[in-house]
Structure formats: C-alpha cells, structure tokens
Amino acid sequence: MAKDYAKTFYKGTAWKKCRAAYFSYRHGLCERCQGPGKIVHHKKYITHENINDPEITLSFHNLELLCQDCHNREHHERNSPTVEGLYFNEYGDVVQRR
Template identity: 80%
Template structure:
C-alpha cells in the first residue's frame, strides 16, 4: 500500500463503504464467484485522486475480488510475464522451479 493511501484505508468512510459493498455483492468475487476478500478500486487510487469520493467511495468504481483474482489484476495484468514466477495466497512473489 502506498504511504499516501494508508490514512484513507483506515478511515471510517472507507470501512463503512467497504462493508456495505461487500454485503451488496453478497461476499462473492465478481469475476469467479468464489468467496470475496478484497474490495478493489477499478480506477486505481493515486495521489491526485485520493480526495475524490467518486473514485474512492463510489460503488461504480468498486469490485469485490477473491485473493486470486486480485492478484491476477495487479500482477498478471500490470507486470511483465516472467517464466517460473508465481504468487502465493498472500500475493507475494515466489519462484517456481528454476534456481
């Protein structure tokens, strides 16, 4: 998590929004229908938009994801594909096979 976002993610507004969105989506991942875990911002939070509630607190910018789908969103889509590299259930980089 970026330093500038820590205060936002600890805020009462975010915690209430997250809980409400989680209930709204019945706790299911919107991509695979498995158990949801992370309320993800479709348009990523940046230093420039963190004070914009349309970005940070609007249901239209949120998506409930399981850990695997969230990892794919952030790692597979936004990172170069490297053979022999995978992510564990916490989203941490692990080496598979190789050296």
C-alpha cells in the same frame, strides 16, 4: 499494501463503512469467479491526485469485490508481457502453464 498517501484513507471510517456496504451488496462473492470475496478493489486505481475524490474512492461504480486469487491476477499478471496461462521459460521461449 497501501501506498503511504493512502494509508490514512484505508484506516478511515468512510472507507470501512463503504467497504462493508459494498461487500454486503455483492453478497460476499468475487465478481469474477464467484468464489468467496475478500478484497474490495478500486477499478480505477487510487493515486496521489485522486485520493480525495469520493467518486473514485467511495463510489460503488469504481469498486469490485475480488477473491485473493483474482486480486493477485489483477495486480501481478496485468503487467505480465504474456497472456494468462503463458510464461517465459529459462530459455526465453513462451510456454503454456500446466
């Protein structure tokens, strides 16, 4: 979900046109797994400080089309203390996902 300071940006015409153009440019395919793309992701995250910088918000160089799973991995597993495929069990041991 977008931060409060970014909600207006994501509802704006400039972003909607940029997103549609980028989606088409990438033929609707996730750039990581080649599955059906869903989310146009900002590689350098939008912040309160850079929200008005079109080189960050609207540049194809900062965009990546991702499927829902790859986007979730980017945002949720990126901050994980383990590498992908590993996790801590209830005893605190590092184990491999099955």
